[in-house]
Amino acid sequence: MSSTLSKETSDSATETHGDTEAVQNPVERFLRTKRMPHIWCPGCGIGTTVNCFARAIQQCGVDLDKLSIVSGIGCTGRVAGYLDLDSFHTTHGRPIPFATGLKLANPELKVVVYSGDGDLIAIGGNHFIHAARRNADITVICVNNFNYAMTGGQAGPTTPLDAVGTTAPYGVCERPFNLPFLAESCGAVYVARWTTYHVRQITKAMVEAIDKKGFSFVEIIAPCPTLYERRNRLGTGLDRMKWFKENSVIRNGVDTRYCDIGFQQEIVCGKFVDIDRPSLLEMTEAKMVDLLSKRRWEEIAKRQQKPLGGVHTKE
Amino acid sequence: MSGNGSGALVGAHYLDGDHAAAEGAISAGCNFVAGYPITPSTEVVERLAGRFPNTGGKFIQMEDEIASSIAIQGAVWGGAKAMTVSSGPGISLMMEHIGLAAMTEVPCVIINVQRGGPSTGLPTLPAQADMMQARWGSHGDYEIIALSPNSPQECFNLVIHAFNLSEQYRVPVLFMMDESVGHMTERVVIPPQDEVEVVPRRFTKLPPGEYRPFETDEDLVPEMTKAGEGHRIHITGLTHDEQGYPVMNAKCQDKLVKRLVDKIRKNAGEISLYHEDGVNDADVVVMTYGITSRVAMRAIREARKAGIKVGHLRLVVVWPFPEKYVRRLARRIEAFVVPEINLGQVVLEVERCTAGKCETVPVQHAGGTVHDPRAIYDAIVEAAR
Numbered sequence: 001m002s003s004t005l006s007k008e009t010s011d012s013a014t015e016t017h018g019d020t021e022a023v024q025n026p027v028e029r030f031l032r033t034k035r036m037p038h039i040w041c042p043g044c045g046i047g048t049t050v051n052c053f054a055r056a057i058q059q060c061g062v063d064l065d066k067l068s069i070v071s072g073i074g075c076t077g078r079v080a081g082y083l084d085l086d087s088f089h090t091t092h093g094r095p096i097p098f099a100t101g102l103k104l105a106n107p108e109l110k111v112v113v114y115s116g117d118g119d120l121i122a123i124g125g126n127h128f129i130h131a132a133r134r135n136a137d138i139t140v141i142c143v144n145n146f147n148y149a150m151t152g153g154q155a156g157p158t159t160p161l162d163a164v165g166t167t168a169p170y171g172v173c174e175r176p177f178n179l180p181f182l183a184e185s186c187g188a189v190y191v192a193r194w195t196t197y198h199v200r201q202i203t204k205a206m207v208e209a210i211d212k213k214g215f216s217f218v219e220i221i222a223p224c225p226t227l228y229e230r231r232n233r234l235g236t237g238l239d240r241m242k243w244f245k246e247n248s249v250i251r252n253g254v255d256t257r258y259c260d261i262g263f264q265q266e267i268v269c270g271k272f273v274d275i276d277r278p279s280l281l282e283m284t285e286a287k288m289v290d291l292l293s294k295r296r297w298e299e300i301a302k303r304q305q306k307p308l309g310g311v312h313t314k315e
Numbered sequence: 316m317s318g319n320g321s322g323a324l325v326g327a328h329y330l331d332g333d334h335a336a337a338e339g340a341i342s343a344g345c346n347f348v349a350g351y352p353i354t355p356s357t358e359v360v361e362r363l364a365g366r367f368p369n370t371g372g373k374f375i376q377m378e379d380e381i382a383s384s385i386a387i388q389g390a391v392w393g394g395a396k397a398m399t400v401s402s403g404p405g406i407s408l409m410m411e412h413i414g415l416a417a418m419t420e421v422p423c424v425i426i427n428v429q430r431g432g433p434s435t436g437l438p439t440l441p442a443q444a445d446m447m448q449a450r451w452g453s454h455g456d457y458e459i460i461a462l463s464p465n466s467p468q469e470c471f472n473l474v475i476h477a478f479n480l481s482e483q484y485r486v487p488v489l490f491m492m493d494e495s496v497g498h499m500t501e502r503v504v505i506p507p508q509d510e511v512e513v514v515p516r517r518f519t520k521l522p523p524g525e526y527r528p529f530e531t532d533e534d535l536v537p538e539m540t541k542a543g544e545g546h547r548i549h550i551t552g553l554t555h556d557e558q559g560y561p562v563m564n565a566k567c568q569d570k571l572v573k574r575l576v577d578k579i580r581k582n583a584g585e586i587s588l589y590h591e592d593g594v595n596d597a598d599v600v601v602m603t604y605g606i607t608s609r610v611a612m613r614a615i616r617e618a619r620k621a622g623i624k625v626g627h628l629r630l631v632v633v634w635p636f637p638e639k640y641v642r643r644l645a646r647r648i649e650a651f652v653v654p655e656i657n658l659g660q661v662v663l664e665v666e667r668c669t670a671g672k673c674e675t676v677p678v679q680h681a682g683g684t685v686h687d688p689r690a691i692y693d694a695i696v697e698a699a700r
Binding site: 101 | 346369373378382385546548549552
């Protein structure tokens with residue numbers, strides 16, 4: 001895909017150019033089609049979320065050249081490789097601090113972290129809570145499939161109590177994290193949860209999260225039919241979608257303490273938090289303006305825009 | 316106090332090594348530092364937290380060293396010149412991202428103010444026992460550059476050089492101070508900013524669509540870019556092709572990892588930096604780096620008084636090791652004496668390169684203080700016998 005084509009966000013990709021040209025999939029221009037086929041299994045929910053994300057970035061009209069996507073390790077960690085954006089596939093659990101540094105260094109960028117539950121909440125849990133606490137200006141999209149899929153279906157901190165994983169063959173006996181509650185209690189200003197059945201709601205939540213100043217968080221419950229669903233005898237990807245449809249309850253604005261997910265219990269979905277609180281960048285700037293005066297702060301910020309380095313005398 | 320409005324200091328100052336290193340970073344144009352408190356390196360980040368508002372830099376105290384060592388890499392891809400600072404236990408946590416920086420060729424500086432180890436060890440006391448960790452502490456094959464200053468003035472000068480090398484070779488540069496140098500206060504002269512030699516980042520001039528982030532010519536070092544330029548780059552710690560896309564096979568691994576190693580090994584002669592004193596007509600050469608070089612000077616002086624022809628070779632760049640030079644010297648001298656505050660690290664390289672052509676005498680010290688010069692003197696006398 002040429003980058004000039006993918007830069008144009010306004011024209012409709014579904015438009016046919018005469019009778020001879022084929023209709024292009026509307027999300028294709030957001031993807032690195034040369035990288036296809038992707039690694040995800042049939043029935044996996046991650047692709048659905050990527051489709052929603054492509055539609056979301058189209059809808060919110062963000063300049064694609066100024067949008068960076070940061071992933072960690074795992075099945076969802078591969079999202080960065082398939083989106084035609086500046087994309088960073090970092091180490092396991094660390095996309096959030098990478099994104100924090102990227103955004104601080106260039107506040108012009110929109111920075112979205114896109115990763116899985118094991119990456120963001122287990123090994124990356126410390127970074128998650130601190131980014132929410134400092135209200136870092138990033139969006140975090142967490143695809144929660146209740147297990148470590150890339151490594152073969154191990155249990156993790158989001159696996160529901162009593163569900164089976166390869167490292168919990170007799171069922172999990174630890175209480176899992178309730179992610180919306182975790183995010184809210186640590187200071188996230190936007191928190192929503194949907195399942196991959198709710199494609200329109202996911203897209204809307206992604207648009208709102210990207211437009212939000214500060215730390216915004218979207219959890220997406222997704223099927224992993226190859227591992228989690230199979231081992232727990234929950235059927236195919238399609239069976240799971242039907243289950244999501246019948247067992248999700250939408251409770252916008254509900255107290256996130258009541259969003260726990262039990263094994264085969266109802267899944268509370270909705271937008272739970274949408275508040276305003278000064279972000280890390282805003283707080284930093286306010287402090288600097290207070291310290292240095294507005295004029296001096298702007299002068300220093302302007303100087304930092306210049307190319308790096310001082311005098312180039314080498315060679 | 317500011318010379319030209321840049322916020323960098325000028326003139327003579329009375330600074331400890333940690334503060335001097337912080338000033339060196341400012342003079343080098345560093346504008347992003349992420350760190351986490353740890354003795355004996357904390358003064359570096361304290362200084363920068365105080366100084367950065369006036370120089371336009373950003374300091375963020377992260378939740379741990381793991382976060383610090385990757386936040387700086389995010390910042391580099393955002394266009395910043397970035398550094399992190401720590402000591403033993405914190406550096407151990409950073410190893411994951413030193414590997415990532417080596418693999419994704421992120422120019423950055425990592426300061427290690429060495430203290431006694433292993434584990435929590437001796438937080439307030441010196442050691443030089445992280446030298447091998449600096450070289451290969453992260454998993455996989457890679458090469459980095461490591462510098463070792465022996466005074467606050469060198470902390471200032473060499474941090475600038477560390478940034479320059481990191482830009483020139485797109486490699487993480489480890490700045491191996493130790494507690495003694497970090498907490499030693501001396502006169503530090505800071506030149507006017509326009510006299511500071513700063514190697515700028517080699518940003519690509521190619522337009523989007525043509526630029527491939529890991530394509531190189533003979534110098535083996537690819538050009539840089541940053542996010543937001545329209546290149547739609549993909550950066551991954553996985554084995555990748557010139558475009559940056561993951562390729563899982565032995566052929567791509569061979570090409571990439573060999574280049575990462577070769578860009579340092581083949582340029583070792585260019586990168587090498589050492590000071591010589593009386594090496595030309597020496598029978599015995601004392602090889603040192605960092606604080607040990609200053610302790611060794613006393614022993615060398617005494618040995619010369621006793622009539623021994625002893626030279627001093629002080630490594631400023633420890634990695635890559637000046638292999639060819641040491642091989643050459645080994646054919647001519649009687650012995651190397653290698654004092655270091657560890658139980659034998661750089662001396663292994665000396666032994667390997669001399670290959671039995673001359674004697675190698677280690678002077679080991681487990682850390683907690685510097686050597687007694689008499690131990691080095693005795694080793695010189697023994698070597699000359």
